[in-house]
Amino acid sequence: MAQRIAIFGAGYIGLVTAACFAELGHTVAVRDIDSDKIAALQAGRIPIFEPGLAELIARNAGRLSFTVDADDAAADAQVVFVCVDTPPTASGDADLSRVWSVVDSMKGAAHLSAFVVKSTVPVGTGARIRAVLDTAGLRHVGYAANPEFTAEGRAVQDFMHPDRVVIGTDDHATAELLAAVHDGIDGPVMAMDVRSAEAVKLMANALLATKISFANEAAAICEATGADVNLVMDAVGADARLGRGFLNAGIGWGGSCFPKDTIGLKALAVNGGYHPQLLSAVIEVNELTRRRAVIRLKEELGTLDGKTVAVLGMTFKPGTDDMRESPATVIVDRLLTEGATVRSWDPMAQPQTTPPWSSTTRCASPLDALTGSDAAMLVTEWPELRDVDWPEAAAAMAAPVLFDGRNLLEPGAMADAGFTYLSVGRATVRG
Numbered sequence: 001m002a003q004r005i006a007i008f009g010a011g012y013i014g015l016v017t018a019a020c021f022a023e024l025g026h027t028v029a030v031r032d033i034d035s036d037k038i039a040a041l042q043a044g045r046i047p048i049f050e051p052g053l054a055e056l057i058a059r060n061a062g063r064l065s066f067t068v069d070a071d072d073a074a075a076d077a078q079v080v081f082v083c084v085d086t087p088p089t090a091s092g093d094a095d096l097s098r099v100w101s102v103v104d105s106m107k108g109a110a111h112l113s114a115f116v117v118k119s120t121v122p123v124g125t126g127a128r129i130r131a132v133l134d135t136a137g138l139r140h141v142g143y144a145a146n147p148e149f150t151a152e153g154r155a156v157q158d159f160m161h162p163d164r165v166v167i168g169t170d171d172h173a174t175a176e177l178l179a180a181v182h183d184g185i186d187g188p189v190m191a192m193d194v195r196s197a198e199a200v201k202l203m204a205n206a207l208l209a210t211k212i213s214f215a216n217e218a219a220a221i222c223e224a225t226g227a228d229v230n231l232v233m234d235a236v237g238a239d240a241r242l243g244r245g246f247l248n249a250g251i252g253w254g255g256s257c258f259p260k261d262t263i264g265l266k267a268l269a270v271n272g273g274y275h276p277q278l279l280s281a282v283i284e285v286n287e288l289t290r291r292r293a294v295i296r297l298k299e300e301l302g303t304l305d306g307k308t309v310a311v312l313g314m315t316f317k318p319g320t321d322d323m324r325e326s327p328a329t330v331i332v333d334r335l336l337t338e339g340a341t342v343r344s345w346d347p348m349a350q351p352q353t354t355p356p357w358s359s360t361t362r363c364a365s366p367l368d369a370l371t372g373s374d375a376a377m378l379v380t381e382w383p384e385l386r387d388v389d390w391p392e393a394a395a396a397m398a399a400p401v402l403f404d405g406r407n408l409l410e411p412g413a414m415a416d417a418g419f420t421y422l423s424v425g426r427a428t429v430r431g
């Protein structure tokens with residue numbers, strides 16, 4: 001049955017959730033404190049890039065509204081979804097201030113049926129929110145944790161066809177209501193208690209991050225022993241118990257989730273008196289992987305001081321304009337510190353005005369960035385980089401040396417193009 005829903009937070013998750021619920025037939029009010037963002041949305045402009053999102057919002061415009069007023073958003077709602085961000089604090093704990101300000105704005109919302117947190121929060125947060133709602137006279141309002149597992153660039157697809165929908169609640173009526181809200185979504189509902197649902201999100205991201213760090217450590221061992229990490233991971237991942245996904249070696253993970261959630265889970269464990277050794281190593285391998293990329297280029301060139309390096313890709317992965325925690329930022333910072341000049345290219349990243357990017361030159365095309373450079377680092381696997389005329393690029397560079405941080409290109413073809421081609425967990429080839 002169609003519900004009236006209020007979504008708090010118009011970021012990636014909030015907007016995708018709102019658009020998909022509207023597509024399912026619900027009426028959705030979206031509230032954000034950023035008045036510019038709300039004004040843009042009211043004018044039909046979508047402030048983020050996410051494939052399919054603009055079309056979904058346009059198609060369901062009649063069921064979607066946008067406001068900065070919390071009372072307005074909640075006035076009619078039966079179910080509130082909290083989709084605000086929870087960035088790490090200085091100590092690595094999750095900053096819940098935005099979640100608490102939504103909870104505070106519910107004090108007069110006695111008409112609500114359910115209050116649902118989609119934001120990633122530490123295990124135990126639901127119990128604290130429950131207590132505050134009870135004290136505010138909202139004991140009758142159901143509480144649920146409903147973590148999201150959508151990846152940027154495919155968030156709409158992930159939302160509509162998920163591997164699972166996790167609904168964590170301690171009361172049966174709220175579980176049924178939330179299952180009904182998700183009616184029409186093509187994926188199984190897994191119902192559980194609030195704490196377990198809160199833990200699922202953190203554990204899932206930690207295990208995905210573990211697979212990536214494993215692949216990156218495997219790559220270093222392959223480099224030392226002469227094996228090819230791509231071939232090894234293809235065969236390792238062919239075992240159905242392991243799976244090939246998230247075993248791509250590269251320059252490490254970034255983005256809005258893995259860095260924050262691995263640090264958050266570690267903080268949660270340590271605060272509870274447990275030292276998470278495996279998780280700590282997973283985080284450390286990720287940090288080393290980025291630095292090792294620059295070390296390998298430095299070893300190849302002898303020095304980076306005075307060299308011009310083309311950095312191809314800026315975002316944390318292709319298909320998004322998101323620069324949050326991008327490994328490219330660490331790599332550029334290291335290159336500059338080593339004395340290199342950086343010419344960068346990215347098809348989608350917004351202009352960057354803060355360090356280290358403010359000390360780089362942004363180029364209009366890969367060839368533009370490569371022309372005259374002493375070396376190049378491919379850090380985001382944008383598909384258009386496959387289509388670069390690499391022989392032409394080799395001729396245009398001062399020295400044709402390329403470190404492929406994503407194993408996007410073929411070693412044989414790059415050697416034929418005239419490159420000294422370094423990649424991750426594979427032998428260096430020289431043209």
Ligand code: UDX
Pocket residue numbers: 148149150151152153205208212245246247248249250251252253254255256257258316317
């Ligand atoms: C991730 C999770 O996939 C998603 O379920 C969760 O809700 C949010 O975090 P996202 O951050 O959008 O999604 O990106 P994802 O596609 O998972 O990639 C994360 C990072 O890992 C990227 O920097 C990517 O380049 C890197 N990665 C991924 C690898 O280095 N190797 C891989 O094999 C896979």
